[in-house]
Amino acid sequence: MRVRRFTAALAAIGLVGLVGCSSDAGDDAGTPDATVPVETDAEFDAGTTMADLAEAGTITVGTKFDQPGFGLISPQDVPEGFDVEIAKIIAGALGIAADDIEWIESVSANREPFLQNGEVDMVVATYTINDERKQIVDFAGPYYVAGQDIMVAAGNPLAVEGPESFADIRVCSVTGSTPAGYVQENFPDADLTLFAEYSLCAEALKNDQVDAVTTDNVILTSFVAQDPESFELIGAPFTEEPYGIGVPLGDDEFRSFINDVLEASFEDGSWAAAWDATAGAITDTPAPEPPSVDRY
Amino acid sequence: MSMDGPTDKAADSGQPLVSLDGVNKWFGDLHVLQDISLQIARGEVIVVIGPSGSGKSTLCRCINRLESVQEGEIRLDGVLLPEEGKALARLRSDVGMVFQSFNLFAHKTILQNVTLGPIKVRGKSKAEAEKRGRELLERVGISNQADKVPAQLSGGQQQRAAIARALAMDPKVMLFDEPTSALDPEMINEVLDVMVSLARDGMTMVVVTHEMGFARKAADRVVFMDHGKIVEEATPETFFTAPRSDRAKDFLSKILTH
Amino acid sequence: MQAVLDNFAALWSGFLTTLAMSVSAAVIATIVGTLLAAFRVSPIPPLRAFGALYVQLVRNTPLTAVFFLVIFGLPSVDLTFQSFFVAAVVALSVYTSAFVCEVVRSGVNSVSAGQAEAARAIGLTFGQSLREVVLPQAFRTVVPPLGNIWIALVKNTAIAGGGFAVADLAQLAPDLARDNPAQVLGIFAGIALAYMVITVPSGIAVGIIERRTAILR
Numbered sequence: 001m002r003v004r005r006f007t008a009a010l011a012a013i014g015l016v017g018l019v020g021c022s023s024d025a026g027d028d029a030g031t032p033d034a035t036v037p038v039e040t041d042a043e044f045d046a047g048t049t050m051a052d053l054a055e056a057g058t059i060t061v062g063t064k065f066d067q068p069g070f071g072l073i074s075p076q077d078v079p080e081g082f083d084v085e086i087a088k089i090i091a092g093a094l095g096i097a098a099d100d101i102e103w104i105e106s107v108s109a110n111r112e113p114f115l116q117n118g119e120v121d122m123v124v125a126t127y128t129i130n131d132e133r134k135q136i137v138d139f140a141g142p143y144y145v146a147g148q149d150i151m152v153a154a155g156n157p158l159a160v161e162g163p164e165s166f167a168d169i170r171v172c173s174v175t176g177s178t179p180a181g182y183v184q185e186n187f188p189d190a191d192l193t194l195f196a197e198y199s200l201c202a203e204a205l206k207n208d209q210v211d212a213v214t215t216d217n218v219i220l221t222s223f224v225a226q227d228p229e230s231f232e233l234i235g236a237p238f239t240e241e242p243y244g245i246g247v248p249l250g251d252d253e254f255r256s257f258i259n260d261v262l263e264a265s266f267e268d269g270s271w272a273a274a275w276d277a278t279a280g281a282i283t284d285t286p287a288p289e290p291p292s293v294d295r296y
Numbered sequence: 297m298s299m300d301g302p303t304d305k306a307a308d309s310g311q312p313l314v315s316l317d318g319v320n321k322w323f324g325d326l327h328v329l330q331d332i333s334l335q336i337a338r339g340e341v342i343v344v345i346g347p348s349g350s351g352k353s354t355l356c357r358c359i360n361r362l363e364s365v366q367e368g369e370i371r372l373d374g375v376l377l378p379e380e381g382k383a384l385a386r387l388r389s390d391v392g393m394v395f396q397s398f399n400l401f402a403h404k405t406i407l408q409n410v411t412l413g414p415i416k417v418r419g420k421s422k423a424e425a426e427k428r429g430r431e432l433l434e435r436v437g438i439s440n441q442a443d444k445v446p447a448q449l450s451g452g453q454q455q456r457a458a459i460a461r462a463l464a465m466d467p468k469v470m471l472f473d474e475p476t477s478a479l480d481p482e483m484i485n486e487v488l489d490v491m492v493s494l495a496r497d498g499m500t501m502v503v504v505t506h507e508m509g510f511a512r513k514a515a516d517r518v519v520f521m522d523h524g525k526i527v528e529e530a531t532p533e534t535f536f537t538a539p540r541s542d543r544a545k546d547f548l549s550k551i552l553t554h
Numbered sequence: 555m556q557a558v559l560d561n562f563a564a565l566w567s568g569f570l571t572t573l574a575m576s577v578s579a580a581v582i583a584t585i586v587g588t589l590l591a592a593f594r595v596s597p598i599p600p601l602r603a604f605g606a607l608y609v610q611l612v613r614n615t616p617l618t619a620v621f622f623l624v625i626f627g628l629p630s631v632d633l634t635f636q637s638f639f640v641a642a643v644v645a646l647s648v649y650t651s652a653f654v655c656e657v658v659r660s661g662v663n664s665v666s667a668g669q670a671e672a673a674r675a676i677g678l679t680f681g682q683s684l685r686e687v688v689l690p691q692a693f694r695t696v697v698p699p700l701g702n703i704w705i706a707l708v709k710n711t712a713i714a715g716g717g718f719a720v721a722d723l724a725q726l727a728p729d730l731a732r733d734n735p736a737q738v739l740g741i742f743a744g745i746a747l748a749y750m751v752i753t754v755p756s757g758i759a760v761g762i763i764e765r766r767t768a769i770l771r
Contacts, residue, residue, distance in 0.1 A: 172719075175715075175716065175717075175725050175728045175729065176727075176728020176729050176731060176732045177732070178732070180729065181729070181732055181733065184729065193638065193719045194719060194721070194725055194729075195717060195718060195719050196716055196717035196718070197717075200622075200625075200626075200717070200718070200719075203625075203626045204625070204626070204719070207626060207629040207634060208634070209625070209629075209634065209638075360675060362671055362674065362675065380597050380680075381679075382679055385674070385677050385678065385679045385680075385682075386677060387677075388674060388675060388676070388677045389676060389677025390677075391675070392675075392676075393672075393675040395668060395671070395672060395675075397668055399666075399668035399669060399671060399672035400672070401669060401672065401673070401686075401687050401691075402669065402691060403687075403690050403691050403694070412676070412678075412686060412687075413676035413677060413678070416678060416682055416686060417676065417677040417678060417682075458672075461672075461676065462675075462676070465676055465677065
C-alpha cells in the first residue's frame, strides 16, 4: 500500500508518467443502473439544431476525460461521470441513444475553440459560466453549482463542518489560488499551508501534516475517488461556481431546448439519479438541490 | 626517554632499531622490492644508493609505512608495523621523515610547521612546543625565518625547516628521501651540513641520496640497490674503493666520472 | 511597486524565512558535505563507497524530488517533520551537501599528496591530517565554488516556498499576484530584489574571504 501511495504521489508531481493513476473511480461510480430514456417520437421544427441532430441520429459532445466523478475515460474507452450522464439525458431528449453519442475530450483550454469551430455540438465539461466566456459562447444551465469545499481524513476525526472550522485546524491549499485567497481573506489567522499542487496537499493530509484540504469540490472529488479509504469530502460548498452546458454563440433555440430538458430532469428525478450514480457515489453525498437555470 | 616497557628492553639487548625481513612489494606487475632484508642498529647511519627505479625511495617509504608491503616483516624497535590507524600514527611519530620536495605545510608559518606535531601528537603545550621549535630552527640555522610561510623561503631553508619539523618529534630514526635532489646546487651543502651534524650527534639515519660526498663523510654503511634488490652492502670506504659487484662498479663509474 | 509597499510586513516576514532557511541549510550542508568529502578520501572502503553513493544518488535527483521524499517519503518510515520549515532545511541540506562534498573533494585533491604524507609522517592520524593540514588548504581553494553553491542554495529555497508549504518570499509571489493582477511585474521585481539582498552581499563576502585566505604556494 505504501509503495502504491508513493508512486501515485510521484506521478502527481510529474515524475512518473503512467503509474498509479489508473483510478478506482470507474469501479466505484459505475454506470447508472437506470438507462437514460430515449425519446422515440421527438419532433422539431425544421432547420433547428435539434432537428438536424435528431435526423443525423448522433451528437458530438465535448467532455473531460480526466475528472473522476464528472468525466473520466473508462477502460472500455467511454467516458463516465455526472457530466456524461447530463449529456446522455440531453441526447435522449433528441432521440439519440447513449451509444450513438460521439465523445471528444475537451480540456479547459480548448472548450471555446471546439464550439466556435463546430467540432462539437455542445460541451459538458465542468464548465463554469462567467461573463468573459459569454462573449464567445452561450451557456445553458447551470445544471450544477460547484463550489469551494473541504476534504478531510476519512472519518472526519476533527469533526470539520465548514469554513468556520478553519480557525482551529491546519488547512492546505495551493499557492496563489482563489480558494487560498478565500481562506486568507476570511480567516486571516488560519494555519494555512500552501503547496504548489493539490496532490501535495492530499499527500500531506494522508501523512497527518495538515487536517484539511480546501478547493473546488470537483477537484476534491477526484482525490476521494482515487483513495476513498483515506479521504472524505465534507460536501457543503461555500462558494458558487455554476457549471453550464456550452453551445455555439447565438443558438438560442438549442440553448432554450437544453434548459427545458434540464428543468424536466430536475423534476423527474433523472438529474438526481445521475448524481447518485456518479459523483454522489464517489463522495457519498446526496444529490444537492438542483439549481435554477438562467435563461438570459 | 622512558626506560620501561618491552620496546626499550629489546633495544638494550642489542636488537636492531629497524629491521626488514623478507620484504616484497609490487606496484601492479612491477616487483619493486624483492626479498629485502636489512637491519639497522641504533645510532647507525645508512646511505642507500642506486640508479633511479632501483626501489631505494620505496624502501625508505616502507619503513614508516607510507607504502605498505605485500610480503615480509618490518619492525621498528622490535614492534611490527601495524595496519593503518591510531597505532601506526603513534609509531610514525617516532620516525622522522624528510622528503625530496620538502612538503612543508603551505598554510602554516615555519614555526607552526615545527610545533604542529608536538602539540597535536605529543600533547605538548603551545609555549613548550614553540620554545623547543625555536631551538631547533636555531640549530638548523633559520631562526630568523620562524614567522614566514614556506613559500617565502629558499629551497635550502625549506628543507632545513623540514628537518627541524621532523626533529621536533624527538624521533628514534630519521628517514631522508633524496633530501637534496630538488635543490639548486648552491643550497645542497647547507642541508648536507645539517645532516652531517645530526649524524655526528648519534641520530639513527636512513638516507637515500646521490650525494657520494655525504656517504663518504657520514655513512656507517652503504647499501647499493638495483632492480628492487639489495646488491651490495659495505662500509663507504670499501664500497667506493672496491665495489664487488659489476652493477655497483658500473653505477659508480657513471656517477663519478664527471 | 505599490503592492510591494502595501505588503511590506508580509514581504519582510517572507524575507526572514528565506534568510533563515538559507543560513541554516548552508551551515548544515557545509558541515555534512565536508564530512562526506572526508568519507570519499578516507582509507576505509565502506566509507568511500557510502560517500560516492550518496553523491551519485542525491546529485542526480531533482531538488523537487528530494523535497518530496523528505516531506512525504520519510513519513512512510515513521519520520515526519511536523514543521515544513524543518523539512525544507533538511531537504535543502541533503541536496546541497552532495555539491559541497564534490567541491571540497576537488579541493582536497588540489592539495598536493605530499602535504598529507608529511602530516601522516609526523604522526597525525587520518582525521588530524585532514583537519589540520589538508582541509584548511582545500577550503581556501574552494571558497569561490562554495560561494556559488551557497548562492544557488539561496535561490533553491524558493522551491520550498513555491512548492512545499514554507511561507517564504517565493510563496508570497503568487498570492500577491492574485490579489494585485495589475502589478504582477512590480511584485516579481520586488521579490527578486529581496533575494538579491541576500545573494549579492554573500557574493561580496565570498570575494573578501577569498582574498583574505589566499595562500602562497
